[in-house]
Amino acid sequence: MSSVAVHAGLSPFFSAGSPDRQSELLKQITRSERLTPVLPASRLEVRPRPEMLPTGIPELDALTGGLPRGCLTEICGTTASGKSSVLLATIASATRREESCVLIDASDSFDPASGAAAGAAFARLLWVRCGWLKNRPSAISRQSSVVGRRSSARDLPPPLEMFSGLTGSPQSGNREPGAESHDARRTTRDEFRLEQVLKTTDLILQSGGFGLVAVDLAGIPEKFVRRIPLASWFRFQRAVEHTTTALLVISEIPCAQTCAALALRIGNQLSAISHQPSGPAHAVILETLHVQAELVRSRLERKPMHSVKATFKTRMP
Amino acid sequence: MPFACIFVPDFPVEAVLRAEPELRAQAIAVFEGKPPLQKIVSVNETARQAGVWPGMTKLQVEDGSEVLLRERSQAQEAAAHAALLDCAQSFSPRVEDAAADTVLLDLSGLEKLFGPSPAIAREISRRALEMGLETNVAVASTLEPALLAAHGFQGLSVVPGGKEAEFLGGLPVEVLFAGEVVDEEILETFRRWGVRNFRELAALPEVALSERLGQRGLELLRKARGQSLRELVPSGPPLQFEEVVELEFPVVLLEPLAFVLNYMLEQLCARLEGRALAAQELRLKLGLEDGRSSCFERTIRLPVPLLNAKTFLKLLQLDLKAHPPGAPVTKICLRIEPAKPRPAQNGLFLPASPEPEKLELTLARINGVVGEGRAGSPELLNTHRRDAFEMRRFTPAVSSGNGARPAARGRPALRKSNAFHSSYKNGNLVTALRIFRPPIVVRVKHKDGKPSHISSRKRKELSCSVLWAAGPWRSSGDWWERDSWIRDEWDIAIPEGGGVALYRLVHDLVSGLWMLEGSYD
Numbered sequence: 001m002s003s004v005a006v007h008a009g010l011s012p013f014f015s016a017g018s019p020d021r022q023s024e025l026l027k028q029i030t031r032s033e034r035l036t037p038v039l040p041a042s043r044l045e046v047r048p049r050p051e052m053l054p055t056g057i058p059e060l061d062a063l064t065g066g067l068p069r070g071c072l073t074e075i076c077g078t079t080a081s082g083k084s085s086v087l088l089a090t091i092a093s094a095t096r097r098e099e100s101c102v103l104i105d106a107s108d109s110f111d112p113a114s115g116a117a118a119g120a121a122f123a124r125l126l127w128v129r130c131g132w133l134k135n136r137p138s139a140i141s142r143q144s145s146v147v148g149r150r151s152s153a154r155d156l157p158p159p160l161e162m163f164s165g166l167t168g169s170p171q172s173g174n175r176e177p178g179a180e181s182h183d184a185r186r187t188t189r190d191e192f193r194l195e196q197v198l199k200t201t202d203l204i205l206q207s208g209g210f211g212l213v214a215v216d217l218a219g220i221p222e223k224f225v226r227r228i229p230l231a232s233w234f235r236f237q238r239a240v241e242h243t244t245t246a247l248l249v250i251s252e253i254p255c256a257q258t259c260a261a262l263a264l265r266i267g268n269q270l271s272a273i274s275h276q277p278s279g280p281a282h283a284v285i286l287e288t289l290h291v292q293a294e295l296v297r298s299r300l301e302r303k304p305m306h307s308v309k310a311t312f313k314t315r316m317p
Numbered sequence: 318m319p320f321a322c323i324f325v326p327d328f329p330v331e332a333v334l335r336a337e338p339e340l341r342a343q344a345i346a347v348f349e350g351k352p353p354l355q356k357i358v359s360v361n362e363t364a365r366q367a368g369v370w371p372g373m374t375k376l377q378v379e380d381g382s383e384v385l386l387r388e389r390s391q392a393q394e395a396a397a398h399a400a401l402l403d404c405a406q407s408f409s410p411r412v413e414d415a416a417a418d419t420v421l422l423d424l425s426g427l428e429k430l431f432g433p434s435p436a437i438a439r440e441i442s443r444r445a446l447e448m449g450l451e452t453n454v455a456v457a458s459t460l461e462p463a464l465l466a467a468h469g470f471q472g473l474s475v476v477p478g479g480k481e482a483e484f485l486g487g488l489p490v491e492v493l494f495a496g497e498v499v500d501e502e503i504l505e506t507f508r509r510w511g512v513r514n515f516r517e518l519a520a521l522p523e524v525a526l527s528e529r530l531g532q533r534g535l536e537l538l539r540k541a542r543g544q545s546l547r548e549l550v551p552s553g554p555p556l557q558f559e560e561v562v563e564l565e566f567p568v569v570l571l572e573p574l575a576f577v578l579n580y581m582l583e584q585l586c587a588r589l590e591g592r593a594l595a596a597q598e599l600r601l602k603l604g605l606e607d608g609r610s611s612c613f614e615r616t617i618r619l620p621v622p623l624l625n626a627k628t629f630l631k632l633l634q635l636d637l638k639a640h641p642p643g644a645p646v647t648k649i650c651l652r653i654e655p656a657k658p659r660p661a662q663n664g665l666f667l668p669a670s671p672e673p674e675k676l677e678l679t680l681a682r683i684n685g686v687v688g689e690g691r692a693g694s695p696e697l698l699n700t701h702r703r704d705a706f707e708m709r710r711f712t713p714a715v716s717s718g719n720g721a722r723p724a725a726r727g728r729p730a731l732r733k734s735n736a737f738h739s740s741y742k743n744g745n746l747v748t749a750l751r752i753f754r755p756p757i758v759v760r761v762k763h764k765d766g767k768p769s770h771i772s773s774r775k776r777k778e779l780s781c782s783v784l785w786a787a788g789p790w791r792s793s794g795d796w797w798e799r800d801s802w803i804r805d806e807w808d809i810a811i812p813e814g815g816g817v818a819l820y821r822l823v824h825d826l827v828s829g830l831w832m833l834e835g836s837y838d
Contacts, residue, residue: 109835111835125694289748316837
């Protein structure tokens with residue numbers, strides 16, 4: 001009956017065709033490549049779980065399994081939350097396993113003494129210090145092709161303007177910082193740092209061969225971190241896909257959004273202090289930070305109903 | 318035992334054409350001397366057909382002819398000669414440097430590698446052409462017939478064994494002086510006797526010739542008959558790989574300079590490859606047109622021996638962009654320090670590391686983005702001064718099991734104390750300190766001898782009361798130096814963003830300033 005109903009439904013669209021002709025047409029339509037049948041879920045290709053990079057923190061590794069290679073991992077936390085300690089531990093763990101690591105330090109705040117105390121092998125760590133250049137190349141060298149000129153310096157063209165992709169406003173490359181307010185100078189400096197971070201990350205990921213690439217955006221104001229286009233994170237994520245590189249982003253707020261395969265939130269529960277209430281100030285010692293890590297999002301496995309957390313302690317060096 | 322001779326005809330012209338290959342089809346004449354007595358010393362075949370000959374003055378050639386004139390360059394000829402030697406050395410270790418334009422080599426044992434003598438001659442000619450030199454190559458069973466055939470015949474020649482006299486018979490007697498100073502008196506004597514070629518000279522009786530021309534005549538007679546008593550005197554390989562180009566017009570832009578550098582790099586890499594060597598260091602020396610004939614030098618030291626012309630070109634381009642010479646370039650001298658190539662054998666279970674060629678380019682690009690000296694591996698200095706470290710070049714260490722690095726020059730590197738390792742092994746993680754560079758200067762109010770309130774002009778969010786303070790701990794050092802230091806450190810907690818932030822507060826007793834050195838995170 002259904003076939004009759006179908007034929008009846010189709011008859012307005014076919015000009016006076018016989019039932020045999022209509023059934024023949026129906027068969028041709030169903031055989032069309034554009035009507036590929038939907039695959040059942042059991043036949044879908046199973047995506048293998050990526051290899052994990054241990055962070056060196058047993059509690060955190062038990063929570064997440066480590067950092068996934070070929071994926072972007074985001075760790076967020078406020079000041080004194082312990083996120084930098086997690087970063088140090090991960091770098092130390094990776095370098096001790098003789099993997100080459102990169103730390104792209106947006107605010108140039110890495111402390112080598114802390115890194116050495118954490119056990120990092122600096123021979124395998126490439127530390128990129130972003131920041132204000134004291135001796136930036138002159139305008140004449142920034143022009144792509146000029147090697148030298150016969151004319152004097154007075155005849156040189158005006159310096160190139162440096163376009164900041166984040167603010168969309170051109171900035172003069174030779175503008176003296178002292179001529180502006182401190183806030184304006186700091187704004188320009190932060191934009192410059194972020195621009196360096198994005199360029200350097202692109203270069204590092206294109207080069208490849210690193211086990212861990214860590215981008216430390218802590219210390220950059222929130223308003224600038226938010227302006228990093230999602231396309232940049234997507235580009236970074238695609239760059240490490242199908243590689244053995246784990247891309248780790250440390251920031252105070254979430255910025256990579258859906259591009260992060262694993263997102264953690266780090267918080268500081270309280271500071272354990274060993275002291276004598278009536279004793280002198282120099283007898284008061286800050287011993288440990290109690291750090292709590294919460295799994296916010298994971299594309300690697302099914303997210304549990306309730307937030308999963310892990311707590312661990314860090315020791316003062 | 319076969320021998321080969323590689324001869325470069327019109328060598329001064331070939332040296333010029335090696336630097337400017339696009340001129341090969343044109344008539345070229347090379348001159349030398351001081352004006353106005355500059356004379357032509359060498360011409361190519363096209364110029365010869367145009368009626369220009371060595372010995373003419375420059376003014377005669379300039380007058381209405383289409384021949385391109387180039388001044389003779391000893392540096393370019395030296396580079397061409399070095400390339401010729403490299404070409405010969407790539408075939409045989411026994412090479413004699415007979416003259417600037419002539420090289421002799423022993424071909425013993427090469428049949429198994431290259432095949433019969435004609436194939437060897439073809440391969441030699443092809444490789445010389447890759448190095449920018451058009452050559453005559455001759456192969457013979459003895460040395461002097463090979464030398465004479467290379468000077469007498471163009472292109473490839475294979476002298477059949479035992480038939481040297483017959484093969485060389487048609488060559489003019491002038492060829493007998495190949496590689497030597499021409500004896501005009503003997504040549505004149507041969508002309509008066511009507512002896513014009515080898516065959517006619519070889520037919521002369523020995524005794525009569527020796528009576529008239531002495532031992533020299535006998536020597537020439539022996540050569541004409543294809544006999545050879547000469548032994549190969551091997552010369553050592555040259556120690557430097559250098560290419561020099563003197564530009565016709567000063568170069569202002571980077572692109573044409575890169576074009577010339579690319580060609581020079583390809584030549585140098587071909588020479589290194591012929592000797593199974595790689596490059597450890599690139600030295601670029603540019604002659605500038607700034608009225609003072611000054612030189613501009615740049616050195617690029619490679620972390621591992623590499624041999625890739627494109628990589629070298631990119632490194633030089635990035636370096637010149639970051640450090641432009643500042644004046645038009647008139648002369649380019651590029652020198653490569655050779656080194657044995659590294660044996661790359663990666664372990665099966667070792668983690669992958671960046672490729673040296675890619676890494677070198679990436680580091681050069683990063684230096685262009687963040688500045689020189691701001692990308693590398695930190696190395697702590699052996700001092701208690703805070704934040705004392707040096708940036709070293711990033712070279713992923715070869716796996717040695719302990720990650721040991723050689724000690725840095727100057728101040729010795731800080732050795733990791735056993736205390737660090739044992740505390741880490743106990744599973745306690747280290748709290749990181751994020752350093753403020755530069756430190757944030759603050760004003761501090763005290764209460765009961767402890768900081769109670771801090772304020773900062775530049776960071777308004779840090780102006781607040783201190784919740785908790787621990788310290789001070791005094792440290793000092795370098796009291797025997799001019800830059801001695803002494804400071805008191807505090808750990809403080811201040812409210813921030815709804816929570817508590819921990820900072821390290823420092824009182825510099827030398828300057829009297831209070832500063833926030835870093836935050837614990």
